[in-house]
Amino acid sequence: MKRKHTYKFPRAALTVDCVVFGLDAEDLKVLLIQRDIPPFEGRWALPGGFVRVDEKLEDAAMRELSEETGIRDVFLEQLYTFGAVDRDPRERVVTVAYYALVNLQGHDVAGATDARSAAWFALDDTPPLAFDHDQILKTAHDRLRGKVRYQPIGFELLPEKFTLRQLQNLYEKVLDRPLDKRNFRKKILGMGLLEELDEVEHDVAHRAARLYRFDRKKYERLTKQGFNFEI
């Protein structure tokens, strides 16, 4: 039996929730888990759970992500804190939402490594979610769309080595508009942040494209000198 914990005033419970984005050849996707307990039993929801009292928020988000989906070592950033009084039917629960970007080429698209069923959904084809998770997902999508243009976070969605076509495809999917190939290449190469590798892609039924790698060190150096990334 657990110890009891008593306070002078009632306290909200504190949780974290994670919006995990991934990109495959067709779509921008989000990772959802199916709830196996009430409330909203059987419904799809964002991975997440309670914050321990001796654990910082980001650690809690990482831990829940790892426990529920098997995902670890990914880009994770705080999104927003949702605190509507009735967002959880049981009691007052405030949730700190995070969003994560993972490389879908690496991880298995079919599902995650955990007991609960987890699956990737195209962003424009998600089922109705538990709690206020639809709202959280929309907030995360808006944030991603806004942020990808002026911070080099898009690379988190690609494997370490990627082609310019993959990179352009990423921006087209996230921004939801077509980009001009020549202008895109001119701009992105003009920034000098991509390392051109002596390597090409494999197993394609046409001319193989050259591979590049994002030079994070150089980006950080330039940023200190006032450089601003922008697509």
Place this chain on the structure above:
Amino acid sequence: MKRKHTYKFPRAALTVDCVVFGLDAEDLKVLLIQRDIPPFEGRWALPGGFVRVDEKLEDAAMRELSEETGIRDVFLEQLYTFGAVDRDPRERVVTVAYYALVNLQGHDVAGATDARSAAWFALDDTPPLAFDHDQILKTAHDRLRGKVRYQPIGFELLPEKFTLRQLQNLYEKVLDRPLDKRNFRKKILGMGLLEELDEVEHDVAHRAARLYRFDRKKYERLTKQGFNFEI
């Protein structure tokens, strides 16, 4: 004596803190209050306090702001949630930080209407703050500097009717760099978001400048059509 509230697992306390920015003729300022109880008794801190269990986060921030500084009906937006385990020496406290923008021409610069001493400090001349409030203040300042360029939130720092010189001064203070007068006017007037009034400023020892008003309705209409504000 209060009722006791008991939970199966220990819970963090939840607070809100507000970074209130104001602009006067000289500087960008922040509103601080002096703590009259431990911990950090006597130190300056951001206004803030505990979230009630039946109150949403933004309401809590508004309420604390009003109680501690007399300020109400201002622009208020969530900033970030700070959850380091030892940020409060007493126990685990997670705080949802907000930032507010107020028009200093209206409010009294000397202080606020409350019992506790409150005062405006120039941003580059703040005392060491309680808890992790220096970090929160820095985060808020960074957010303001970033956001003012592509969202028309700067107007919240000015009175309803303002001169173009005041507006330019605002951007120069927030962005911390000089702007060219003619280019600034060309750009801001070119957006067509300022309503030119048949009125000029008063009590100046030189030619009086024309007054303008920000046309929020028009901004919202244009935004829906894909317009992007940018300075």
Place this chain on the structure above:
DNA sequence: CCAAAAGTGTTTCACGTACACCCATGC
């Protein structure tokens, strides 16, 4: 040899930037 995607430059136009003088007003 055909299908598929890789890779490559130039022109045009809009916008950002740099820059200096006359005007209106209060004292």
Place this chain on the structure above:
DNA sequence: GCATGGGTGTACGTGAAACACTTTTGG
């Protein structure tokens, strides 16, 4: 009439946008 800030236009350069063909490779 003088001091103070208000108000105005143009020239130049940079960067965004539009646009089509040749090359390489696998099958």
